[in-house]
Amino acid sequence: MSLARAEPTMPEEHYLNSERGLxxxxxxxxxxxxxxxxxxAVLLMFLLGGCYALALRLELLTPEETVMGRLAxxxxxxxxxxxMVWLFLIPSIPTAFGNFLLPLMIGARDVAFPRLxxxxxxxxxxxxxxxxxxxxxxxxxxxxxxxxxxxxxxGTDVMPVLLGVFVVGFSTIITGLNFITxxxxxxxxxxxxxxxxxxxxxIYGTSIIQVLATPVLGMVLVLVALxxxxxxxxxxxxxxxxxxxxxxxxxxYSHPAVYIMILPGMGVISEAVSVFSRKNPFSYRVxxxxxxxxxxxxxxxxxxxxxxxGQSTFGAGAFSVLSMLVAIFTALKIFTxxxxxxxxxxxxxxxxxxxxxxxxxxxxxGMSGVAVAVTSADLHWHDTYFVVAHFHFIMVGAxxxxxxxxxxxxxxxxxxxxxxEGLGVGTAVLIxxxxxxTFLPQFLLGNQGMPRRYADYPEHFQPLxxxxxxxxxxxxxxxxxxxIYLGWALxxxxxxxxxxxxxxxxxxxxxxxxxxxxxxxxxxxxxxPHDYARPGIEPEVGxxx
Amino acid sequence: MSELLRRLLFLPRxxxxxxxxxxxxxxxxxxxxxxxxxxxxxxxxxxxxRYRRRQAHALTPHIEAPAxxxxxYISVPLAFFLLWGALGYRDYVWARTPPAxxxxxxxxxxxxxxxxxxxDGPGEVGVLHVPAGRPVRVLITSRDVIHSFYVPAxxxxxxxxxxxxxxxxxxxxxxxxxxxxxxxxxxVDHSRMRAEVVVLxxxxxxxxxxxxxxxxxxxxGQVPELAMGVGARGPLAEQxxxxxxxxxxxxxxxxxxxxxxxxxxxxxxxxxxxLASGGHIRADVxxxxxxxxxxxxxxxxxxxxxxxxxxxxxxxxxVAALVEYIQSLRPERPxxxxxxxxxxxPRAR
Numbered sequence: 033m034s035l036a037r038a039e040p041t042m043p044e045e046h047y048l049n050s051e052r053g054l055x056x057x058x059x060x061x062x063x064x065x066x067x068x069x070x071x072x073a074v075l076l077m078f079l080l081g082g083c084y085a086l087a088l089r090l091e092l093l094t095p096e097e098t099v100m101g102r103l104a105x106x107x108x109x110x111x112x113x114x115x116m117v118w119l120f121l122i123p124s125i126p127t128a129f130g131n132f133l134l135p136l137m138i139g140a141r142d143v144a145f146p147r148l149x150x151x152x153x154x155x156x157x158x159x160x161x162x163x164x165x166x167x168x169x170x171x172x173x174x175x176x177x178x179x180x181x182x183x184x185x186x187g188t189d190v191m192p193v194l195l196g197v198f199v200v201g202f203s204t205i206i207t208g209l210n211f212i213t214x215x216x217x218x219x220x221x222x223x224x225x226x227x228x229x230x231x232x233x234x235i236y237g238t239s240i241i242q243v244l245a246t247p248v249l250g251m252v253l254v255l256v257a258l259x260x261x262x263x264x265x266x267x268x269x270x271x272x273x274x275x276x277x278x279x280x281x282x283x284x285y286s287h288p289a290v291y292i293m294i295l296p297g298m299g300v301i302s303e304a305v306s307v308f309s310r311k312n313p314f315s316y317r318v319x320x321x322x323x324x325x326x327x328x329x330x331x332x333x334x335x336x337x338x339x340x341x342g343q344s345t346f347g348a349g350a351f352s353v354l355s356m357l358v359a360i361f362t363a364l365k366i367f368t369x370x371x372x373x374x375x376x377x378x379x380x381x382x383x384x385x386x387x388x389x390x391x392x393x394x395x396x397x398g399m400s401g402v403a404v405a406v407t408s409a410d411l412h413w414h415d416t417y418f419v420v421a422h423f424h425f426i427m428v429g430a431x432x433x434x435x436x437x438x439x440x441x442x443x444x445x446x447x448x449x450x451x452x453e454g455l456g457v458g459t460a461v462l463i464x465x466x467x468x469x470t471f472l473p474q475f476l477l478g479n480q481g482m483p484r485r486y487a488d489y490p491e492h493f494q495p496l497x498x499x500x501x502x503x504x505x506x507x508x509x510x511x512x513x514x515x516i517y518l519g520w521a522l523x524x525x526x527x528x529x530x531x532x533x534x535x536x537x538x539x540x541x542x543x544x545x546x547x548x549x550x551x552x553x554x555x556x557x558x559x560x561p562h563d564y565a566r567p568g569i570e571p572e573v574g575x576x577x
Numbered sequence: 578m579s580e581l582l583r584r585l586l587f588l589p590r591x592x593x594x595x596x597x598x599x600x601x602x603x604x605x606x607x608x609x610x611x612x613x614x615x616x617x618x619x620x621x622x623x624x625x626x627r628y629r630r631r632q633a634h635a636l637t638p639h640i641e642a643p644a645x646x647x648x649x650y651i652s653v654p655l656a657f658f659l660l661w662g663a664l665g666y667r668d669y670v671w672a673r674t675p676p677a678x679x680x681x682x683x684x685x686x687x688x689x690x691x692x693x694x695x696x697d698g699p700g701e702v703g704v705l706h707v708p709a710g711r712p713v714r715v716l717i718t719s720r721d722v723i724h725s726f727y728v729p730a731x732x733x734x735x736x737x738x739x740x741x742x743x744x745x746x747x748x749x750x751x752x753x754x755x756x757x758x759x760x761x762x763x764x765v766d767h768s769r770m771r772a773e774v775v776v777l778x779x780x781x782x783x784x785x786x787x788x789x790x791x792x793x794x795x796x797x798g799q800v801p802e803l804a805m806g807v808g809a810r811g812p813l814a815e816q817x818x819x820x821x822x823x824x825x826x827x828x829x830x831x832x833x834x835x836x837x838x839x840x841x842x843x844x845x846x847x848x849x850x851x852l853a854s855g856g857h858i859r860a861d862v863x864x865x866x867x868x869x870x871x872x873x874x875x876x877x878x879x880x881x882x883x884x885x886x887x888x889x890x891x892x893x894x895x896v897a898a899l900v901e902y903i904q905s906l907r908p909e910r911p912x913x914x915x916x917x918x919x920x921x922x923p924r925a926r
Contacts, residue, residue, distance in 0.1 A: 103765050175762050181739060182722040182763060269740020275723055276738065309628070310635055315642035318650075340725065341736045342743035345673050349666045356658035363654040364647075370617060371642065373624040377635040380625065388621070395617060399610040402658055406606065406665035411672060412599050412732040415725060415760040476587040479603075481729025483760040486768035490756065496587070534634065565639035 046448065046545040061146035062548060066153055067132030068446065073156065074128055077119040082511065084112035089504040095491045105487035106173035113176030118197050119160050121431055122289060125296035127207055129438050130235045132446060134211060136539040137229045139220025139557065141549045144213035148206055155203035163196030175485060180267035180278040184259045191260060194253045201246045208242030211235055220554040229538055229561040230313065233320050234299020237327040241288045249285035252278065276341055283334035291330040293427050295323060297434025298365055301390050304437055305369045306562040307535045308384040309376030313562055314368045322361040329357045339410045348407050355405035362398045366391060382456030386437030389464035390430050397425030400475065418478025421471045429467050436514065443518065444532045448545040449525030455517050463510035469503025536563050579604060592755055593731035594748045598668045606661055675746035679714035682707065686724030686737035689766035690883045691757055697790065700828065702838050702883045703772045707749060708782035714746045725761035728774055734760055749776040817902025820895045824887065832906055839884060840877050846904045851878040865900050
């Protein structure tokens, strides 16, 4: 596939070079620069969490101590979980790609509150710094879920981490509010609700979850802090508290948080399937309403984390059924993406390979999610490696595929350069294979009865752990290659031209990389964002220079 | 068929009546998933081949899903999901409703051990004896943080919560030994918090029970009186007895020479104790103190390493009182041979 009509040079002035110097970046109010700063930050966090992941896998290579003791292991999985969940997965796609693309996709000059946007970045950095500082001070051994009464009883330093996550939560809320306001008030003329790009819908749905759910997390973290410092007895039964209260509050946030991680990914895939099949989505309205449906029903499923906690039998049944409904919306999306390819013109390039990986991992991750939502089956699987494998497939695997797909798809837009396509496809295949090799054995480990968070384990679990660790090393190797060639492409890649993918997406109407404030005046997009049935019309877009 | 699937899926041998129910729904879900997954994969593959891009600026027909197809996309998976949910819930209700004639067992989780007890019998640490072919109701609680009582071979799991009881039940189908694990993260030794369910044939169980009923075991509420005619009891020793009661020492240690989970305190002071690591140690003040703080450092032979550390939970005054109390328990009779404690091994069958 040739790179159609690639313009030989980059635009002379764009957001990357319009102002120079570190200070201009640190004080910028340009959504694109904030997006890039977030991208760098979340990639650093991904690197950190990934290093811990590899250390954990190494420890689990043998039944007894391999590279670290039990206390060190407990602290390491806590760092891995906290960093990956709160500092990478939740912010990754919305803050990096959402910030960069949302205004471009609706024809706006910036987000609604550019200063708040920058503040959100600094809150994230502050929260991350607090969290990591606490981790490096000695560490926390509660796991990312901070279950009471363990988190209020452990001797490790939980407070700074609670505070760090609390602050990161504010960053999330602010970003969500900003996006919601932007979508409501700054759409270019003609960009109606049912003409929004699907990625925008996904980010919009995500933002609603963020704004509604994150305050609950903030509240529960404050309660844990109060319990630790003042011993108020909210969760401690010796003082009349309820240890399950924490779980209800925590999962009321943290289950919807799973959709904060996966919905933006679904948005990316909806875009990419359409672009690389050169085809309108099989059903735009299904993709939109399933997004809204997930955002809504996601709030009603938290009890499925508590089937063996002593929760009422009726409650378990109710949460089981409600959890099935979320899976329906996901199934709808998968069928719709597949049908979008029907009679399309499919280009299997790097982002599309990630799309295929995403659909595969989402399908099996989702189906295993339905499986653990079946109450009786959960009696066996709860808190075993089956659950570990399930949520890594869906939260990590699928989100990561979408993140990498987005990175490759929008890399030319963001930096105006192209990466080596062959290397991209090969590495994508390697990463998908490595991911499956890492986590497929963990489903079987869970069946075998291996509980989560074990530093050492009975010997009969070892063969599957060895397989999983081998897969993890492949995966790590894959990420290394991506880092190398994208780093190279950043400096030496060929100029991408305005629209190297021949996309009809609105973001491609601006130059690549886009100029500082996107558009002179609100652009008039000549057709829908996913319309490949009519010949392309070269848009009349005035660039602000 | 189901045995083949069980092996393919690495599931442990089914050892309870619940296990086969859980596995059956598991197999149903797995098979459906793979059939649908293969369908999706195949369709995608065909599309990739059939509709791969041949020219750069191809236009494609505008195709919108007809409403009936959208309805099909919703209703078919929904039907399957609800069916699974209903079947699973039926078994779940069954698994959470103990039969009326069930034998009761108490389970207590504690960092980092499992303690078991019968309403009328002695307690055990780390081993639970139950009869095969009879429902056993398990009443579970925790002394400190949340644990989760998990027997993979039974497909059985229930959290142990401080301050409340949870219950579940099982009926083991054949004699054998099955590992008990802790499935809820509970601290440093979470992964070492293991125990064992020993399922005995009904007669063997009755015999075991008859043997063990005769042994008095002070429960948490019973405070053993000082052994008759033993030592002098000053105010400090009396205080030590109070401390020992408060800290639950008598759940494992007796003061009348009866063997129990830990060494009896009667005559312990200045006794030569054989160590699990070989050699002997004299149970002097230093050793007693060390054993409260780091019980596994010098373990007396013949005992399981189950005692938790009391580091930070006993004040210096408490320790002094306890040591004084143990000193006061010096018998006038000769010391009974140490370490002849019960070994709760199942009898060979």
